[in-house]
Amino acid sequence: MDTGSFETIGQFMARALHDPVRGYYARNIRGIGARGDFTTAPQLSEAPANAIAAWIARTLSESKTRHVIEIGPGLGTLTAQVIRKLPFAIRFRTRFHLVESSPALAEHQKALFGKKVSHHTSILDALQSCCGAAVIFSNELVDAFPARVFRKTSGAWREVALNASNQEILLPAAQLPPSSIFQIPFNENQTVEVHDAYRLWLESWLPHWTRGEMLTIDYGDIAEQLYHQRPHGTLRAYLLHQRLHGSAVFENCGLQDITADVNFTDLAAWSRPWLASSPSNPFADFIRNFAEPSDAQFLDAAAHFRFLIQKPNR
Helix, strand or coil, rough: CCCCCCEEHHHHHHHHHHHHCCCCCHCCCCCCCCCCCCCEEEECCCCHHHHHHHHHHHHHHHHHEEEEEEEECCCCCHHHHHHHHHHHHHHHHHHEEEECCCHHHHHHHHHHHHHHHHEECCHHHHHHHHHCCCCEEEEHHHHCCCEEEEEEEEEEEEEEEEEECCCCEEECCCCCCCCHHHHHHCCCCCCCEHHHHHHHHHHHHHHHCCCEEEEEEEECHHHHHCCCCCCCCCCCCEEEEEECCCHHHHCCCCCEEEEEEEEEEHHHCCCCCCEEEECCEEHHHHHHHCCCCHHHHHHHHHCCCCEEEECCCC
């Protein structure tokens, strides 16, 4: 089958989001918030920061480490809230490390925090400065990685790509990436996403993390529930708070955020050689004890998020 000139949707997302000059994260640091393309949880409530600060305080003590790493802190809103919520004695003896791959966002974070935190361009660099021992957390990190897209046709899974006109085409059947999603007996024409770039990224650094705990927060679900009544998958784009689907996702390259829901079953399975995982649960359960009565609407929205806590199994 001659597919002509094409790129997979994962390749398109990598270019649209992470190109160092024209990518969304390189040039659009004001894309978050009321006047931007989307709003994140820390801008709606301080309950997440309260809960994360309590988790950090407990975990630092239990793991006997004094380093905290946040991966992908974005505008630093959550970072600032968490640091402020920590008890002074813990804040005084703890070193915060921010890992940011976007040069534009990194400059924003340096202007905001200066030398109060350590700045890194990779998780490996941050871990090296901590001698491998750290408490790690991230909020809406996984969904920022490119996702590969697959569609079930004639009983087989085939990867979805884009031709030169940005129209979807199906590639010939080939070896699939490791994912729990392919074990589920979906109906014909079901579309799914796999965050395979995140899997490869995990494999590059997990062997170097020796002590601590990791908290991963993102929107998504376990594999069995992720695509309930969603035959067209979860891939979508956001532009000025408008949610876009279908061919509109592939327009305005570099000017809009593109994302897909996270398969938490995969996150646990991919890290199993190195990490022990607690069952993932709704994020609302994590923050409920720290919410105010005025956060009721936020808790409803948090039902679409989950959290996963893991630690090295050696």
